[in-house]
Amino acid sequence: MERALFYLFGGLAVLGSLWMITRRNPLSSALSLVVVFISLAGLYAMLDAHLLFVVQLWVYAGAVMVLVLFVIMLLNLREESAHPIGLGRFLVGAVVVAVAAWKAFAVLSGARAEAPAVSKEFGSVAAVAEILFTRYVVQFQIIGVLLLAVVVAVVVLAKRSEPDEASEGGDGRPA
Amino acid sequence: MVGLHEYLILSGVLFVIGAVGVLTRSNGLILFMSLELMLNAVNLTFVALARYTGQLEGHVFVFLVTAVAAAEAAIGLAIFVSLFRLHRSINVDQMNAMGD
Incomplete structure (x- = not known):
C-alpha cells in the first residue's frame, strides 16, 4: 500500500515536472507545477511530516502558485516561439545530466535504511515548533527580518512605473 | 516499507529535471518555476532524511527554505513585472545588458 x-x-511528481519544462504555454507549466507540489505534499504526509504537508499545500500549491498564475x-x-537549442548546447547538457545522474544513482542507491519507529508526535506542529523556537530561534528571527525586507523591496519594485527610471541606476526610492 | 534510497533517487530526478529546465528554457517564468522545483527536490531530501534518522531538524530547515522560497517568489515576480514593463518581454536570452 x-x-x-x-x-x-513519485510518478505524478516526475511526470508533472517533465510536463512543466516542456510546455510552451507558461500557463500549462504553472498548472503542472501545482500537480508536482501536491504530489510532494502527499510524500511529506507519507513521511510523517504533518506540519510540512500543510505548509507545502498552503505556501507552495497555494500562495506561490497563485502569485505565478497571477503574473x-x-x-x-x-x-514562447519554438527555438530548438543548438546541437552543441544539447550535447553539453546531455553529458552533464548523464554524468550527474550516474554518479547520483551510484551514491544514492547505497543509502539503504529502514525507517525507525517514531512517536506519534513526530512532525506535528508542537514538536516542530518546540525545536524551531528553542535551538533554531535565531534562524527563525532572521527569516522574519528577511520577510520584512522582501515586503519593503516588493513595494519599491512594483511602485516604480516610469520605464526609463531603471536606467538611472535608481536610489531605491519609488517615484 | 519504502526505502530511504528511493526517496533520495526521486528527489535527485526532480532536481535534475529542474536543472534541465533552468538550462534550456528562455521564458523567465518557467525558469523561476524550475528553480522552485529544484528547491522542492531538496526539501524532499530533508524530509526523507529527517524521517529515516528520526530527528526533526530536517523539518525545521524545510520550513525555513519554504519561507525563503516564498520571499524569492515575491521578489522574483516583482522583478519580472518590472522587466516586462521595460522590455515588453521576459525572455531571459534577450537580457544581456545590465544598464538599459
Whole structure:
C-alpha cells in the first residue's frame, strides 16, 4: 500500500515536472507545477511530516502558485516561439545530466535504511515548533527580518512605473 | 516499507529535471518555476532524511527554505513585472545588458 502510494505520488511528481519544462504555454507549466507540489505534499504526509504537508499545500500549491498564475495572466504572455537549442548546447547538457545522474544513482542507491519507529508526535506542529523556537530561534528571527525586507523591496519594485527610471541606476526610492 | 534510497533517487530526478529546465528554457517564468522545483527536490531530501534518522531538524530547515522560497517568489515576480514593463518581454536570452 505504502509502496503503491509512493509510486503514485513519485510518478505524478516526475511526470508533472517533465510536463512543466516542456510546455510552451507558461500557463500549462504553472498548472503542472501545482500537480508536482501536491504530489510532494502527499510524500511529506507519507513521511510523517504533518506540519510540512500543510505548509507545502498552503505556501507552495497555494500562495506561490497563485502569485505565478497571477503574473502570467497579468503579463498576458503568449506562447514562447519554438527555438530548438543548438546541437552543441544539447550535447553539453546531455553529458552533464548523464554524468550527474550516474554518479547520483551510484551514491544514492547505497543509502539503504529502514525507517525507525517514531512517536506519534513526530512532525506535528508542537514538536516542530518546540525545536524551531528553542535551538533554531535565531534562524527563525532572521527569516522574519528577511520577510520584512522582501515586503519593503516588493513595494519599491512594483511602485516604480516610469520605464526609463531603471536606467538611472535608481536610489531605491519609488517615484 | 519504502526505502530511504528511493526517496533520495526521486528527489535527485526532480532536481535534475529542474536543472534541465533552468538550462534550456528562455521564458523567465518557467525558469523561476524550475528553480522552485529544484528547491522542492531538496526539501524532499530533508524530509526523507529527517524521517529515516528520526530527528526533526530536517523539518525545521524545510520550513525555513519554504519561507525563503516564498520571499524569492515575491521578489522574483516583482522583478519580472518590472522587466516586462521595460522590455515588453521576459525572455531571459534577450537580457544581456545590465544598464538599459
